[in-house]
Amino acid sequence: xxxxxxxxxxxxxxxxxxxxxxxxxxxxxxxxxxxxxxxxxxxxxxxxxxxxxxxxxxxxxxxxxxxxxxxxxxxxxxxxxxxxxxxxxxxxxxxxxxxxxxxxxxxxxxxxxxxxxxxxxxxxxxxxxxxxxxxxxxxxxxxxxxxxxxxxxxxxxxxxxxxxxxxxxxxxxxxxxxxxxxxxxxxxxxxxxxxxxxxxxxxxxxxxxxxxxxxxxxxxxxxxxxxxxxxxxxxxxxxxxxxxxxxxxxxxxxxxxxxxxxxxxxxxxxxxxxxxxxxxxxxxxxxxxxxxxxxxxxxxxxxxxxxxxxxxxxxxx
Ligand SMILES: Cc1cc2nc3c(=O)[nH]c(=O)nc-3n(C[C@H](O)[C@H](O)[C@H](O)COP(=O)(O)OP(=O)(O)OC[C@H]3O[C@@H](n4cnc5c(N)ncnc54)[C@H](O)[C@@H]3O)c2cc1C
Numbered sequence: 285x286x287x288x289x290x291x292x293x294x295x296x297x298x299x300x301x302x303x304x305x306x307x308x309x310x311x312x313x314x315x316x317x318x319x320x321x322x323x324x325x326x327x328x329x330x331x332x333x334x335x336x337x338x339x340x341x342x343x344x345x346x347x348x349x350x351x352x353x354x355x356x357x358x359x360x361x362x363x364x365x366x367x368x369x370x371x372x373x374x375x376x377x378x379x380x381x382x383x384x385x386x387x388x389x390x391x392x393x394x395x396x397x398x399x400x401x402x403x404x405x406x407x408x409x410x411x412x413x414x415x416x417x418x419x420x421x422x423x424x425x426x427x428x429x430x431x432x433x434x435x436x437x438x439x440x441x442x443x444x445x446x447x448x449x450x451x452x453x454x455x456x457x458x459x460x461x462x463x464x465x466x467x468x469x470x471x472x473x474x475x476x477x478x479x480x481x482x483x484x485x486x487x488x489x490x491x492x493x494x495x496x497x498x499x500x501x502x503x504x505x506x507x508x509x510x511x512x513x514x515x516x517x518x519x520x521x522x523x524x525x526x527x528x529x530x531x532x533x534x535x536x537x538x539x540x541x542x543x544x545x546x547x548x549x550x551x552x553x554x555x556x557x558x559x560x561x562x563x564x565x566x567x568x569x570x571x572x573x574x575x576x577x578x579x580x581x582x583x584x585x586x587x588x589x590x591x592x593x594x595x596x597x598x599x600x601x
Contacts, residue, residue, distance in 0.1 A: 326358050326366045328410045328419040329512050333519070335487030336412035340381040340454045344371050349389050349446035354439050355417060362505055364423045364473075365436045366409070369445065374416040378408060380449065382458040382484050383477040383564075383601060388420075389446040390434050404431040405453065407476035409509070411483050421508060423473045456562075456599050458484030459491060464560040467553035468497040469544055469575060471567025475499060475508050477601045478566060486519050496523040496552055500544050500567065502530040504537060525552055544575065546587050556592035563593065566601035576600060 356368040371378060380386065385405040392402045410419040424436035439445065458481070460466060466485065468478045478497065485493045501507045507526055517524045527540040527548065540548060554561035565576050565588075572578055576598050577585035584595040 324358055325360060325511070326356075326368065326419055328414070329360060329366060329421075329509055330515075331512070333483045333486035333516060334411055334413050335458065335484045336377070337458055337484060338377075338379045338381055338412050340384070340451065340457065342379040343381070343384070343386070343449040344373055344376060344378055345386055345447045345449040347448060347450055349387075349448045351444040351446050353442050353444050355441065357436075357439075357441070360421070361508065363426075364421060364508055367420045367422060367435055367439075368417050369420070369447075371416055371418060377412040377415050378410070378418040379412055380408060380418075381454055383407065383455050383480045384449065385453045385477065386447050386449045387453070388431060388435070389448070390431060392430050392434055402430050402434075407480060409476055409479045411480070411487075421473065421476055421479075423508070455601055456564075459488065460485075460493060460562070463562050464492055464494065465554045465558065465562075466493055466495045467549075467561060467563040468495060468499075469549070469563060469565045469567070469571070470497060471500040471544070471571040472506070473508065474566030474568070474571070474601070476566075478564065479509060479512075481564065482516060482522065486516060486521060491521070494521045494523070496525075496554075498525050498527055498544050498548055498552060500527045500529065500571070503528055504531060504535070523552065544571070546591055549587070549591065556594070556597070559597075561597070563588065563598045564601055565598060572600060 350372055352372065353370045354367055355370055358366045360366055385407040387403050387405055389401055389403045391399050394400050406420045406422065408418045409421045422432055422435050425432045427433070466481070468481070470478050482495060485491055485495055499507070513524055516522055525540055527542065527544050528537060529543055531537045531541060553563065565572060573586065575586045576588045577583055579600045582595065584593065584598050588598055
C-alpha cells in the first residue's frame with residue numbers, strides 16, 4: 285500500500301543510462317520520506333534502486349592501476365564511511381558491470397615501517413547513473429586493518445588512491461539468467477555487492493525476480509545502509525531479515541539474534557529442490573567457512589551443502 289502511495293505521488297523522473305535507454309524511476313522520491321536533510325549522508329545511501337546496467341568489459345578502470353583523487357568522505361556509522369572518488373573520465377560513469385568489484389592499491393608501511401603495496405577489493409555502492417565519480421562504503425577495522433584504516437582515517441581530500449579492474453572480478457550478471465528467486469546471505473560489508481544486485485533487480489520494473497536477504501551484523505549500530513534498505517524493503521520483491529550476533533540482551537531489538545544458521549535459511553529462503561532460485565553469499569571469511577566453504581574454492585561445503593543445495597545454486601561473491 286505504502287509503495288502504491290509512493291508511486292502515485294511521485295513526479296516522473298528521467299535518468300540517462302549509458303545503455304541509452306531512459307528509465308522512469310518511481311523510487312527516487314523515497315529519499316524525501318524518512319531521511320532528514322540535516323543528516324549528512326551521501327546520495328548513494330538514500331537513493332531508490334536504479335538499474336543502469338553495463339556489460340562487462342567497459343569499466344573506466346582497466347587492468348593497470350590508475351590514480352584518482354578522494355573528493356569527499358562521509359562518516360555514516362561508528363565504524364564505516366562512504367568515500368567518493370573522481371573518475372579518469374569525468375563526463376562518464378564508472379561503467380562497472382553488476383556486482384563486480386575493483387581493486388584499491390596504496391603504498392603503506394608494514395610493521396617494521398617498510399613501505400609495501402597493499403591491494404584490497406571493494407565494490408562501489410554507486411551505480412552507473414553517477415557520472416564522473418564513484419562511491420565506496422568502507423568499514424574501518426581500526427589498528428587491525430591496513431587499507432581500511434588508510435582509507436577511512438588517513439586519506440585526506442585530494443589525496444590519491446590507485447584502482448584497477450580485472451575480468452576475474454566479474455560475477456553473475458543481471459538479469460541473473462532468468463532465475464525467479466535470489467537468496468542473499470550477507471555479513472557486514474558483504475552488503476556492498478548485494479546493494480548492486482538489488483539496484484539491478486528492484487530498479488528494473490519489468491523484472492519478476494524476488495530477493496530475500498539474511499543480513500548479519502554484530503549490533504544494530506553496525507547495520508550498514510539500513511535507512512536505504514528499510515525503504516527498499518517496502519518493495520514487494522524484497523524480503524529482508526537483519527540478524528544480530530552481539531546485540532545486548534536488554535536492548536529493544538525485536539529481530540533475529542545470533543548467527544545465520546540452517547534454521548534461519550530454511551525459514552526464509554527457497555528449498556534446495558526449487559530450481560528457480562540461486563543463493564549469493566558475501567561476507568567475512570568465517571561466514572563463507574560456515575555456510576559454503578572458502579570464497580576462492582568452487583566447491584560447496586558447509587551448512588548449505590548439508591542442507592542439500594548444490595554448487596550450481598550457490599554463488600560466492
Ligand atoms: C569481493 C570483495 C569485495 C569487498 N568489498 C568491500 C567493500 O565494498 N567495503 C569494505 O569495507 N570492504 C570490502 N571488502 C573487504 C576489503 O577488501 C578488505 O578485506 C577490508 O577493507 C579489510 O582490509 P584491511 O587491509 O583494512 O584489513 P587487513 O589488514 O586485511 O585485515 C585486518 C583484520 O580484518 C579482518 N578482515 C579482513 N577482511 C575482512 C572482512 N571482509 N570482514 C571481516 N573481517 C575482515 C582480518 O581477518 C584481520 O583480522 C571486500 C572484500 C571482497 C573479497
